[in-house]
Amino acid sequence: MELFKLTAHELQDKIKKGEAAPKEAWCALEERIKSVDNKVNAYVRHSQPVTQNPQFIPIAIKDNICTEGLNTECCSRILEGFKPPYDATVITKIKAANLAVFDLKANMDEFAFGSSTENSCFGPSHNPWNLECVPGGSSGGSAAAVASDQAFWALGSDTGGSIRQPASFCGIVGLKPTYGRVSRYGLVAFASSLDQIGPLTKDVEDSTLLMNIIAGHDANDATSADIPVPDYTKSLINDVKGLKIGIPKEYFVEGIHPEVKKSIEEAINKLKSLGAIIKEVSLPHTEYAVPVYYIVATAEASSNLARFDGVQYGLRVKTDNMIDMYKKTRGAGFGEEAKRRVLLGTFVLSHGYYDAYYLRALKVRTMIKEDFDRVFKECDCIVAPTAPTPAFKIGEKTGDPLSMYLSDIYTISVNLAGIPAISVPCGFTKSGLPVGLQIMAKPFAEEVLFRAAYTYEQNTEWHKQRPKL
């Protein structure tokens, strides 16, 4: 048995039964990384364990989650060499849970700006199912690492789909928790009203186990919710009888790839045959989600990225004038997409344009949230595609930012409304690329997501497929 192929819970069981030693798991993973990561480029850094203990299950960490003393660079030149002086709360929790923390840092789009992991200063990651394709993004390194058995599980962050879309493209499970469910302390901020950390895993059970560790209130994050955390493993119930599932008609219109549509329809039929009650619903403001997002997210990003000025950490381009130092440092340190977003965000917040763009977007955000509130009065969850297409080719969309932005059309509303959503594997295209099924629920109803996702997974074989590398 090759240990690297196991899920985290399978490995945990083996260790408990004495059938595998923790050290063997790490060695197997190290070998696997050595033999395939030259093709996948999932990691930007990997090295020996930082902590060692009995429940030795390594985890891959997106490069925007602070780990004390270990480089955390957001795949940006401006943060080259940055070693955070403290751990993110999720890392503190992982250490407290007796899990090993390694320097296993996963590739990403710079500052999480992107949908393909092509905007990384370390070069793109490749989709393990087809190396000419992107793994999705921005948590593309995390997703590619899990899908190619180079990680038992991983942490990512999701601002507009950055966990779910790569999970869909790579054929794994990705969860965006409710806003406020997981502490953002130590997550390098992109858009503070949208960002959430969440798990990328090989199956639903691992997702519940990781959520049990990372969820909960944190005094260091004023926006974290002081609401008790249930034991999510109790939601691993293989039964959806009577579960009311809404299918939003706006998610099946122009732009959806026919093979994605077919896979999703088959998944819906599967859930129906397992006893779920299926009902068509409407989220009428869906088409406005992408424009709202590119105002709200870039406005918040332009403010959050003001801290990268060459004074306290990271890159500094030396000049003898302060303003020039800022300009040259940021000009040299930010990549193309980061510049584009900071400029757009600065523009929509600038004098004379604030009401026309930013304030208007916040109002339409209310409408999008109200769409969900209405639907959740009559449904337990909503089922839709995670992405309109399977993974696209590397380079296909890099020249056209707008078409890249539209690849998040089905995931963005969830962040704007602050609700939780999960992507689970639900099929493959004829050319062998994975398709993801997205399930959304009302705030703090992760248990509903897990139950629906687990039932679907246990009655299908998609999650057992692995790419040949």
Next chain:
Amino acid sequence: MAIDRKTVEYVAHLARIELTPKELEKLEHQLQDILGFIDKLSRLDISQTPPTSHILSLSNVLREDTPKSSLPAEKVLANAPSREADFFSVPKVIE
């Protein structure tokens, strides 16, 4: 709403980002495209809708005013691109 070269230059100045002429030209066109797409929002009647700046209805998250220890200066300064003693060093600001 169209965005012209002068506006892009001004916004880049506000954002403190130096851009090459080539970057400016590319960004002018791309920002025009993106803003054209965003203009879709003007179709909606927003007169009766309040803004949502934050999704959780949290207000005034306060804690006890108890002193806690801070990070040691050495740790804080460890990433400094330039330092002098216990200070971050920057170009002269005041003439």
